[in-house]
Amino acid sequence: MHVAMIGTGYVGLVSGACFADFGHTVTCIDKDAGKIERLQGGGIPIYEPGLDKLVADNVKAGRLFFSTEAADAVKNADAVFIAVGTPSRRGDGHADLTYVYAAAEEIAGLVDGFTVVVTKSTVPVGTGDEIEKIFKRVRPDADVAVVSNPEFLREGAAIEDFKRPDRVVVGTDDDRAREVMRELYRPLYLNETPIVFTSRRTSELIKYAANAFLAMKITFINEIADLCEAVEADVQHVAKGIGLDNRIGGKFLHAGPGYGGSCFPKDTLALVRTARDAGAPVDLIETTVKVNDERKKAMAEKVVRAIESDDLAGKTIGVLGLTFKPNTDDMRDAPSLDIVPALAARGAKVQAFDPEGMGEARHMLKDVEFKEDPYAVAEGADALVIITEWDQFRALDLDRIKLLMNAPVLIDLRNIYKPDDMRARGFRYTSVGRA
Known part of the structure; x- marks a missing residue:
């Protein structure tokens, strides 16, 4: 055809x-x-x-x-x-x-x-x-x-x-x-x-309903992650325990800094507006949008707490990953767009690397020094923040990273490393939803 x-x-x-x-x-x-x-x-x-x-x-x-x-x-x-x-x-x-x-x-x-x-x-x-x-x-x-x-x-x-x-x-x-x-x-x-x-109208709604449901699922596990930190539980075990239930499923139950990208942010917002205009508000989706926006902003505070210093002036923070997810160069509504400017506004010098997203990031992020690889990002850093879980960040030479840094502080917003392993290597390690 x-x-x-x-x-x-x-x-x-x-x-x-x-x-x-x-x-x-x-x-x-x-x-x-x-x-x-x-x-x-x-x-x-x-x-x-x-x-x-x-x-x-x-x-x-x-x-x-x-x-x-x-x-x-x-x-x-x-x-x-x-x-x-x-x-x-x-x-x-x-x-x-x-x-x-x-x-x-x-x-x-x-x-x-x-x-x-x-x-x-x-x-x-x-x-x-x-x-x-x-x-x-x-x-x-x-x-x-x-x-x-x-x-x-x-x-x-x-x-x-x-x-x-x-x-x-x-x-x-x-x-x-x-x-x-x-x-x-x-x-x-x-x-x-x-x-x-x-029907055509049903088909149009299916797309929005699917994305809204997945966005809710991400936001749900992110809120459970906050609860896990408060009560000394492990969100990854919670996610596995509920995800093995066939009625729930394990996909999109990965705690992190909030969803972004080209679809979820705009589609949830569009569905909210459509529902309001139709006189049938979708309160769950409205709350999802609000909670996700607040979460991305709160991640910078999580980094500040991990560094244990309200004043970031003179501090160098390394950032690994800028795109909203791995295997794309898409920066739209990425959590990094909230986290990085907030750290810079606190006085930090930010140096960053992303395997595919730096071309777009240069247009969207100011006051950032872009580096050629993860080790250049770690050099001289007082803290290292993982925002996007690219595969190459999962197998870093951690001993080399530690030697390059001013202080062995690693904030892992994607939970790609194990807390016990990181502590054994001498890192002060912070993750999401894990005691």
């Missing part, structure tokens, strides 16, 4: 490359000429493990193309995916649908014959209805079916998530659209991946 993918951001590029790998002919379209030129030259604008090879293989096979011009790709497409950004709108927290509606306007003027128009972007309930209205206004003669097909991709594991998903959700009441979507996802259907067909 022929697919046009509007948007070459995280979702659009990964989805387009994976559809091409399924055997479809895909054109990824973006108005950013520099990005398209880079993609045409073999460059990848985001860091996602395996994506560079996937793109290169499918470009070479003649199934994946990149363009700034939508006309031919949309005209020939069986399905046109809208995969543009929906950031939180300034002032009220609603999802900003400017790019979605602009894409719909453009597509409406270009479609030829029956075309399935698919929202892959995360959009509030009712967005598909508005897109339908745009088509009726711009091209009342257009033969289109507007479909919701939310993505459930984890940054750092997106290709695996697309090719071996827990489920595929499709929101449509149109029989022709169902057949097109079945054909697009046929390789998954043959592998017995559940494909959930539902």
